[in-house]
Amino acid sequence: MAVPLLPHNVVISDATVLINFLNSGAFQLLLEVFAGRLHITDLVRSEVIHNDRDLQIAIDEHKVEVHKISLEEIQHLVKSFSNFDEGEASCFKLAKEKNWRVATDDGAAKALVRRELGNLYVVTTFDILLEAVDLGFLTKDQARQLIEDMASKADFQYSNQEFGGFIERLSIK
Amino acid sequence: MYDYLTTRSLAHCNSLQGNTPMSAEKWTYPKYLGQRIKSARMNLGLSQDELADAVGLPRPAISQIENGKRAVDSMELMAFSRVLRQPLSFFLDLPDENSMEEPLAVLYRAEDIAEDDRPLVDDFVALSRDYATLERLLELDGGKVLPNLSAPIRTKWDAIITGEKGAADLRANLSLGLAPLTDLDRILERAGVKLLFRPRPGSGVWGFSVTSKEFGQGIFVNTYCALERQRFTLAHELGHLVMDGMHRASVFTEKQATESFDDGDTVLSEVRANAFAAAFLMPEIAVKDAIAKLAIDPEIENRITPPVVKYLCDQFGVSCDAMLWRLLNLKVISRERRQSLSVMRVSERSSNVVPRSFELPERYRTLAFEAYMQSKISIGKLADYLRTDLYEARKLVKEYHLPQLAA
Numbered sequence: 148m149a150v151p152l153l154p155h156n157v158v159i160s161d162a163t164v165l166i167n168f169l170n171s172g173a174f175q176l177l178l179e180v181f182a183g184r185l186h187i188t189d190l191v192r193s194e195v196i197h198n199d200r201d202l203q204i205a206i207d208e209h210k211v212e213v214h215k216i217s218l219e220e221i222q223h224l225v226k227s228f229s230n231f232d233e234g235e236a237s238c239f240k241l242a243k244e245k246n247w248r249v250a251t252d253d254g255a256a257k258a259l260v261r262r263e264l265g266n267l268y269v270v271t272t273f274d275i276l277l278e279a280v281d282l283g284f285l286t287k288d289q290a291r292q293l294i295e296d297m298a299s300k301a302d303f304q305y306s307n308q309e310f311g312g313f314i315e316r317l318s319i320k
Numbered sequence: 321m322y323d324y325l326t327t328r329s330l331a332h333c334n335s336l337q338g339n340t341p342m343s344a345e346k347w348t349y350p351k352y353l354g355q356r357i358k359s360a361r362m363n364l365g366l367s368q369d370e371l372a373d374a375v376g377l378p379r380p381a382i383s384q385i386e387n388g389k390r391a392v393d394s395m396e397l398m399a400f401s402r403v404l405r406q407p408l409s410f411f412l413d414l415p416d417e418n419s420m421e422e423p424l425a426v427l428y429r430a431e432d433i434a435e436d437d438r439p440l441v442d443d444f445v446a447l448s449r450d451y452a453t454l455e456r457l458l459e460l461d462g463g464k465v466l467p468n469l470s471a472p473i474r475t476k477w478d479a480i481i482t483g484e485k486g487a488a489d490l491r492a493n494l495s496l497g498l499a500p501l502t503d504l505d506r507i508l509e510r511a512g513v514k515l516l517f518r519p520r521p522g523s524g525v526w527g528f529s530v531t532s533k534e535f536g537q538g539i540f541v542n543t544y545c546a547l548e549r550q551r552f553t554l555a556h557e558l559g560h561l562v563m564d565g566m567h568r569a570s571v572f573t574e575k576q577a578t579e580s581f582d583d584g585d586t587v588l589s590e591v592r593a594n595a596f597a598a599a600f601l602m603p604e605i606a607v608k609d610a611i612a613k614l615a616i617d618p619e620i621e622n623r624i625t626p627p628v629v630k631y632l633c634d635q636f637g638v639s640c641d642a643m644l645w646r647l648l649n650l651k652v653i654s655r656e657r658r659q660s661l662s663v664m665r666v667s668e669r670s671s672n673v674v675p676r677s678f679e680l681p682e683r684y685r686t687l688a689f690e691a692y693m694q695s696k697i698s699i700g701k702l703a704d705y706l707r708t709d710l711y712e713a714r715k716l717v718k719e720y721h722l723p724q725l726a727a
Contacts, residue, residue: 162700163710221408
């Protein structure tokens with residue numbers, strides 16, 4: 148398997164990315180791309196309430212590591228990250244402490260991670276699909292189809308600019 | 321000290337420094353958390369059994385948690401947050417009784433707000449704070465307040481006259497003319513008043529209002545009443561906001577309204593608020609014009625029949641009670657005629673109780689979506705503001721075609 152070129156291998160995901168992959172039935176792909184390097188917090192886990200069977204199996208099989216956030220930490224997050232929910236805030240806090248990348252599709256979260264950690268620390272659903280194509284897990288057509296599935300089954304919303312960038316990057320692979 | 325408190329029960333409150341629910345007890349965290357959970361549960365009308373089922377805990381555990389006798393872990397708290405449709409901050413923001421501003425403290429301690437209705441105040445304060453936060457995020461003028469139209473009152477007559485004058489002045493100030501107000505909610509929202517509508521079956525509280533340094537002016541209306549009653553309550557509390565001078569908080573209850581209409585022992589500010597509401601919703605000239613348009617001579621009181629009253633009620637969006645009192649005060653009908661009309665239209669009483677569902681103010685929702693669109697808040701925070709979960713928030717974003725601006 149190819150080693151991803153991105154600088155920090157461990158990724159902590161918020162619920163936006165998980166929901167995209169879980170609801171479109173592509174969660175195994177996410178696990179394969181990150182191959183044991185996917186982490187979440189228990190707050191994020193509790194935000195994922197639909198189609199979460201695959202996630203729970205992955206947690207039970209230690210393919211996804213869950214970090215427990217204490218009540219005291221939650222209180223701190225509520226005060227420190229007032230424009231984010233606690234799941235998103237807990238991801239960012241861990242990423243900052245451990246120098247991990249953050250998987251998120253949320254605009255405000257991406258802006259925060261880019262501002263505080265740097266551009267390379269943001270991993271979006273589009274990035275993951277492109278990496279899956281790179282790694283040979285998906286064809287370009289399958290990647291494009293998956294985006295459509297995520298839009299229809301997971302209410303994945305993205306701007307024309309983001310989609311345009313994805314298609315452009317896909318075309319040069 | 322209490323000359324600017326606006327209800328009798330508030331005037332009967334203990335001294336602000338005295339023995340109060342907020343200060344008498346030590347608000348330890350588990351106890352506070354338990355009270356917040358109970359408060360949110362009651363706001364949704366859930367029993368302990370129903371909440372236990374929804375969060376996957378045994379019922380005795382809910383009882384223990386609500387009484388502060390059992391700790392809650394982060395996962396359980398998330399479950400409570402999801403089921404009870406409140407953001408975690410609702411459960412975690414420890415109240416500081418020393419720093420709680422006076423109007424809120426007064427509202428929390430108002431005797432007219434029964435123990436079972438206190439969750440409404442929690443909900444109202446939490447939503448108003450969120451509202452103000454959104455305004456700040458979007459750099460809007462959240463501190464906008466209605467004009468102060470207060471005037472000294474010593475007698476009941478003063479109260480009626482100043483209430484009526486205040487209503488005319490506010491209509492002029494807001495450029496409302498004399499027409500019936502069909503969209504009072506929006507007019508007030510545009511004027512910067514934060515509104516919260518919630519059905520509260522079995523409660524004697526029709527509404528309350530507060531003027532807060534933290535979030536400005538806000539009105540709660542119990543929607544488990546006929547729409548006409550809701551509108552009158554809104555106008556009544558509006559009267560308090562603009563006419564009470566140093567208004568802090570006021571509560572409008574069924575009991576007060578009955579006493580006020582029936583000439584009972586009423587506080588002058590309540591009389592004034594009722595006079596304000598009546599004149600604001602039913603301006604004298606507009607009412608007389610409406611009667612004239614029916615080719616009825618308002619001087620001949622027997623021409624004011626039940627169908628005429630019904631027509632006027634529909635025109636002005638008020639209850640028959642309110643319209644009959646207004647016609648009496650405008651000397652269009654006599655006291656006896658009011659009484660007989662009141663009896664004649666018994667059959668159409670209790671016709672249109674249309675409780676609104678759990679809904680957030682339209683402007684508030686728009687601000688939340690706008691903050692999300694501008695990447696000032698995340699999708700999870702949008703869900704918090706909309707009192708829903710991440711899935712529903714994503715669906716709404718899609719429904720409204722709101723792709724977030726690329727960051």
